[in-house]
Amino acid sequence: MPQVYTFKSLESYPKLVHQVTQKDDTQAYAFSLALHTNENPADILANRAALQAQFPTMRFVVANQTHSDHITIIDKPIEQGWRALETAIEDCDALITDQSGIMLTVLTADCVPILLFDPVQKVVATVHAGWKGTYQSIAAKTVQKMHTIFQSDPQDIRVAIAPSIGVCCYEVGEEVARHFFDDPEAYIAKENGKYMLNLPHINQQQLLKAGLEADHIELSGICTACEVDSYFSYRKEQGCSGRFMSMIGLE
Numbered sequence: 001m002p003q004v005y006t007f008k009s010l011e012s013y014p015k016l017v018h019q020v021t022q023k024d025d026t027q028a029y030a031f032s033l034a035l036h037t038n039e040n041p042a043d044i045l046a047n048r049a050a051l052q053a054q055f056p057t058m059r060f061v062v063a064n065q066t067h068s069d070h071i072t073i074i075d076k077p078i079e080q081g082w083r084a085l086e087t088a089i090e091d092c093d094a095l096i097t098d099q100s101g102i103m104l105t106v107l108t109a110d111c112v113p114i115l116l117f118d119p120v121q122k123v124v125a126t127v128h129a130g131w132k133g134t135y136q137s138i139a140a141k142t143v144q145k146m147h148t149i150f151q152s153d154p155q156d157i158r159v160a161i162a163p164s165i166g167v168c169c170y171e172v173g174e175e176v177a178r179h180f181f182d183d184p185e186a187y188i189a190k191e192n193g194k195y196m197l198n199l200p201h202i203n204q205q206q207l208l209k210a211g212l213e214a215d216h217i218e219l220s221g222i223c224t225a226c227e228v229d230s231y232f233s234y235r236k237e238q239g240c241s242g243r244f245m246s247m248i249g250l251e
């Protein structure tokens with residue numbers, strides 16, 4: 001069975017399931033779970049079947065992520081995007097549901113995967129936040145959507161920020177960094193004119209501004225580029241095609 005990462009803060013709730021997959025060199029494509037990166041689909045589907053076998057009651061929902069701020073509400077307990085790319089939720093970077101039996105997913109290799117859970121209204125969400133999604137405050141917009149659609153109180157929402165590229169390894173030019181200059185802790189300016197950008201920190205700050213409690217946000221603290229043996233890293237692997245999956249759902 002492949003190694004996985006889980007969050008302490010999400011483990012104590014009955015019916016709540018979540019997981020972040022890790023690489024497994026004994027599986028096809030090191031256990032990549034992405035259908036959109038031109039690997040042999042049969043091998044990826046075998047990896048997905050092995051993952052789903054751990055959650056036999058759950059139907060998985062996958063989005064076609066486009067670095068947008070588009071949020072989709074899943075209002076039916078129907079599998080989507082799991083066995084074919086064509087059935088994925090189109091042009092979407094955040095998913096929310098109050099349906100039980102649905103596993104919401106996000107595929108990444110450096111971008112920030114975020115899992116959200118409201119234990120009061122029984123709502124879960126996933127967010128895919130690269131720098132563009134972060135610049136568009138997609139995590140905070142997802143919290144607002146949970147509030148308007150499902151009456152979630154931001155103070156009740158638990159968040160887990162899964163492994164992504166860290167400030168140690170995410171060098172960007174000024175054209176990217178300048179979007180985040182309002183927070184001096186969001187970046188480190190380098191002597192070469194480049195910037196080390198801290199996407200997990202920026203998302204955490206946006207969630208605090210959206211009304212979340214500081215001790216309801218758990219960061220993995222793991223950098224995908226530093227820990228490339230366990231996680232796919234687009235930067236570290238010079239444009240890898242593998243993706244790991246972060247997921248959350250209510251049984």
Ligand SMILES: [Zn+2]
Nearest residue numbers: 168169223226
């Ligand atoms: Zn690093």
